[in-house]
Amino acid sequence: xxxxxxxxxxxxxxxxxxxxxxxxxxxxxxxxxxxxxxxxxxxxxxxxxxxxxxxxxxxxxxxxxxxxxxxxxxxxxxxxxxxxxxxxxxxxxxxxxxxxxxxxxxxxxxxxxxxxxxxxxxxxxxxxxxxxxxxxxxxxxxxxxxxxxxxxxxxxxxxxxxxxxxxxxxxxxxxxxxxxxxxxxxxxxxxxxxxxxxxxxxxxxxxxxxxxxxxxxxxxxxxxxxxxxxxxxxxxxxxxxxxxxxxxxxxxxxxxxxxxxxxxxxxxxxxxxxxxxxxxxxxxxxxxxxxxxxxxxxxxxxxxxxxxxxxxxxxxxxxxxxxxxxxxxxxxxxxxxxxx
Amino acid sequence: xxxxxxxxxxxxxxxxxxxxxxxxxxxxxxxxxxxxxxxxxxxxxxxxxxxxxxxxxxxxxxxxxxxxxxxxxxxxxxxxxxxxxxxxxxxxxxxxxxxxxxxxxxxxxxxxxxxxxxxxxxxxxxxxxxxxxxxxxxxxxxxxxxxxxxxxxxxxxxxxxxxxxxxxxxxxxxxxxxxxxxxxxxxxxxxxxxxxxxxxxxxxxxxxxxxxxxxxxxxxxxxxxxxxxxxxxxxxxxxxxxxxxxxxxxxxxxxxxxxxxxxxxxxxxxxxxxxxxxxxxxxxxxxxxxxxxxxxxxxxxxxxxxxxxxxxxxxxxxxxxxxxxxxxxxxxxxxxxxxx
DNA sequence: GGGAGTTTGCGAAACGTTTCGGAAGATCAT
DNA sequence: ATGATCTTCCGAAACGTTTCGCAAACTCCC
Numbered sequence: 050x051x052x053x054x055x056x057x058x059x060x061x062x063x064x065x066x067x068x069x070x071x072x073x074x075x076x077x078x079x080x081x082x083x084x085x086x087x088x089x090x091x092x093x094x095x096x097x098x099x100x101x102x103x104x105x106x107x108x109x110x111x112x113x114x115x116x117x118x119x120x121x122x123x124x125x126x127x128x129x130x131x132x133x134x135x136x137x138x139x140x141x142x143x144x145x146x147x148x149x150x151x152x153x154x155x156x157x158x159x160x161x162x163x164x165x166x167x168x169x170x171x172x173x174x175x176x177x178x179x180x181x182x183x184x185x186x187x188x189x190x191x192x193x194x195x196x197x198x199x200x201x202x203x204x205x206x207x208x209x210x211x212x213x214x215x216x217x218x219x220x221x222x223x224x225x226x227x228x229x230x231x232x233x234x235x236x237x238x239x240x241x242x243x244x245x246x247x248x249x250x251x252x253x254x255x256x257x258x259x260x261x262x263x264x265x266x267x268x269x270x271x272x273x274x275x276x277x278x279x280x281x282x283x284x285x286x287x288x289x290x291x292x293x294x295x296x297x298x299x300x301x302x303x304x305x306x307x308x309x310x311x312x313x314x315x316x317x318x319x320x321x322x323x324x325x326x327x328x329x330x331x332x333x334x335x336x337x338x339x340x341x342x343x344x345x346x347x348x349x350x351x352x353x354x355x356x357x358x359x360x361x362x363x364x365x366x367x368x369x370x371x372x373x374x375x376x377x378x379x380x381x382x383x384x385x386x387x388x389x
Numbered sequence: 390x391x392x393x394x395x396x397x398x399x400x401x402x403x404x405x406x407x408x409x410x411x412x413x414x415x416x417x418x419x420x421x422x423x424x425x426x427x428x429x430x431x432x433x434x435x436x437x438x439x440x441x442x443x444x445x446x447x448x449x450x451x452x453x454x455x456x457x458x459x460x461x462x463x464x465x466x467x468x469x470x471x472x473x474x475x476x477x478x479x480x481x482x483x484x485x486x487x488x489x490x491x492x493x494x495x496x497x498x499x500x501x502x503x504x505x506x507x508x509x510x511x512x513x514x515x516x517x518x519x520x521x522x523x524x525x526x527x528x529x530x531x532x533x534x535x536x537x538x539x540x541x542x543x544x545x546x547x548x549x550x551x552x553x554x555x556x557x558x559x560x561x562x563x564x565x566x567x568x569x570x571x572x573x574x575x576x577x578x579x580x581x582x583x584x585x586x587x588x589x590x591x592x593x594x595x596x597x598x599x600x601x602x603x604x605x606x607x608x609x610x611x612x613x614x615x616x617x618x619x620x621x622x623x624x625x626x627x628x629x630x631x632x633x634x635x636x637x638x639x640x641x642x643x644x645x646x647x648x649x650x651x652x653x654x655x656x657x658x659x660x661x662x663x664x665x666x667x668x669x670x671x672x673x674x675x676x677x678x679x680x681x682x683x684x685x686x687x688x689x690x691x692x693x694x695x696x697x698x699x700x701x702x703x704x705x706x707x708x709x710x711x712x713x714x715x716x717x718x719x720x721x722x723x724x725x726x727x728x729x
Numbered sequence: 730g731g732g733a734g735t736t737t738g739c740g741a742a743a744c745g746t747t748t749c750g751g752a753a754g755a756t757c758a759t
Numbered sequence: 760a761t762g763a764t765c766t767t768c769c770g771a772a773a774c775g776t777t778t779c780g781c782a783a784a785c786t787c788c789c
Contacts, residue, residue: 053744053746054745054747055745055746064769064770065746065747066747066748066749066768066770067767067768070747070768076748078766079768083767095531097507098508098745099508099746100508100509100746101441101450101508101745102445102509102744102745102747103747104441104746104774105441105442105745105746105747105774105776106746106747107774108774110441110510112510125474125475125478126472126670131471134465135465138465138490138492139465141492145493147489147491147492147510148490149487149488149489150478150487150489152478152482153482167391168437168439168440168441169439169441169775170441331670331671334644334671335675336676393774393775393776394775394776406738406739407738407739409776409777410777416777417778418737420736423737440776441775441776442744442775442776444744445775445777446775446776447776447777448744
């Protein structure tokens with residue numbers, strides 16, 4: 050087995066406390082020669098500090114917990130989570146924090162989630178896009194452990210990082226409006242998730258601001274997934290009066306919508322324009338490339354890590370939790386047919 | 390602060406050992422009525438076991454460590470790692486293991502990597518695609534901690550899960566050969582990574598088996614990245630005698646090659662055929678869709694977790710570490726020009 | 730009623746650290 | 760020489776568990 054601080058102490062006939070001080074360079078000083086001998090023996094014995102023991106006494110683990118959204122398997126495949134985790138992982142590395150990923154996502158085990166907050170293995174937790182139905186809310190409140198969330202439902206006292214959805218949606222729709230579109234449909238995401246709700250509301254608000262009547266049948270539900278986007282698009286194209294443009298609440302649904310449009314013999318953007326949201330990597334490689342609203346997802350993740358670190362250290366995080374959206378115009382949007 | 394086992398014991402005027410037995414249901418039994426009272430008080434006090442303390446005494450953390458490849462930032466964005474992590478995370482959840490991701494990837498800190506193996510926070514480690522230059526090899530050997538690797542360099546005594554690269558490459562090349570291609574180039578990946586080396590060797594072996602002479606200038610280096618694929622493709626197309634087909638060691642390079650082909654006014658597959666490797670999600674959505682060799686990356690990750698769990702529990706893992714490849718024929722390959 | 734066996738439960742050690750209190754010795758100014 | 764201050768370093772407590780050894784109190788059978 051690995052050697053311990055005690056082995057070093059015995060070898061040198063000194064006390065463990067002295068060894069600890071020498072190894073850590075503090076909080077009390079030890080004479081240089083003693084220190085040198087300790088380090089030499091430590092190297093010789095290939096000593097590795099036991100972080101668990103340290104965590105127990107210091108109460109700090111230098112590890113942050115990450116709780117991914119929802120219950121289903123293969124959550125990890127979503128581009129959104131992918132980018133968010135990328136930001137979290139990279140920033141965590143910079144901040145010298147390891148990441149403990151909470152993988153037990155089945156419904157029953159979800160209950161245990163609170164435990165991770167206080168079971169000593171992590172100093173704080175980042176929730177990624179927790180649902181409305183999620184208990185995360187109350188749990189986070191009940192323990193006093195530091196936590197922040199990304200694109201989650203707003204919870205009193207929990208710092209939530211997200212993109213400026215209102216502005217992003219407005220950009221996308223204004224772009225379509227400026228091209229001449231008036232028949233603009235929306236494919237919404239999972240309505241138990243904050244981003245989906247806000248994007249739907251912003252869509253409604255935009256129509257109102259332009260005095261375009263809201264039509265129930267022009268709003269489809271796509272569950273944030275390719276397949277959902279397909280189905281919603283199919284429904285829209287089957288309407289007696291189909292829209293000339295579709296704004297999708299994320300890129301996966303936009304990709305699904307795109308595929309379905311072709312499957313229904315509609316050309317994009319000639320017959321119908323499509324706009325996505327997220328600027329996930331795929332949108333630049335599909336044909337045609339998709340106009341989308343970029344949100345700096347990885348930056349959100351990184352900012353969340355920085356803020357969490359500050360909470361852990363009891364300094365007030367001051368970074369703004371709202372990140373700007375940016376319209377990326379590509380090839381999936383053009384003027385509507387009748388204007389050409 | 391959270392309550393401890395001791396609080397429960399005091400409240401009931403019993404010993405902590407009894408409480409521990411009651412809570413864990415073992416290893417000794419306690420009368421049902423006592424047990425019930427303990428559970429009631431635990432609930433009342435919102436008791437959460439401290440996993441760190443438990444880990445210290447049991448030596449088990451129910452957490453597995455994951456060490457991602459290489460040094461650069463944004464490793465996490467690669468589809469390969471994405472799929473591998475997806476498999477690892479999902480299977481870990483099923484096996485009731487959390488995942489500790491080792492994020493400190495800067496070169497100096499990489500040295501510390503050995504520590505994670507024995508610092509008590511994890512029961513075992515999965516290395517994902519470690520390089521040749523990596524110290525992971527010796528480190529893994531030196532500690533006796535359980536570890537496995539995915540697509541890494543083969544190390545004596547370390548179970549390595551990977552796809553059957555030879556067979557996969559042979560399928561891809563045979564497909565091109567059957568279509569009539571004889572001028573087949575290869576864009577290789579990072580040659581400090583096992584998959585890249587084996588795929589290059591398999592490419593050479595295939596040419597030999599068909600008595601096609603090997604031409605140095607038909608092998609480009611693409612570093613497994615889109616940009617590298619672009620550059621390599623550009624070089625190939627500038628040759629006095631360009632190839633009619635290109636086999637890329639991964640899909641990202643294939644996508645780069647595809648983009649560059651169009652940028653150079655070559656039609657795919659009419660002017661040049663392209664085959665990728667990995668079947669990463671993007672290949673089905675680009676235009677044209679890319680013929681590729683599918684490898685069950687997520688399954689590799691899942692198998693690695695299962696095997697690691699068995700190593701931890703001292704049972705011999707028996708699952709085969711070689712996974713089958715499968716050719717997915719899509720739209721980026723066709724007969725070469727001269728045969729049409 | 731006496732031994733064997735079972736049930737119940739207490740106390741304490743152990744895991745590997747960090748860090749505090751304080752003791753012993755050295756240094757120095759007066 | 761005397762106290763004051765500084766240096767060096769030891770012993771021990773603490774973190775929250777698990778689990779072992781042991782003892783007391785029951786149960787049961789002859």
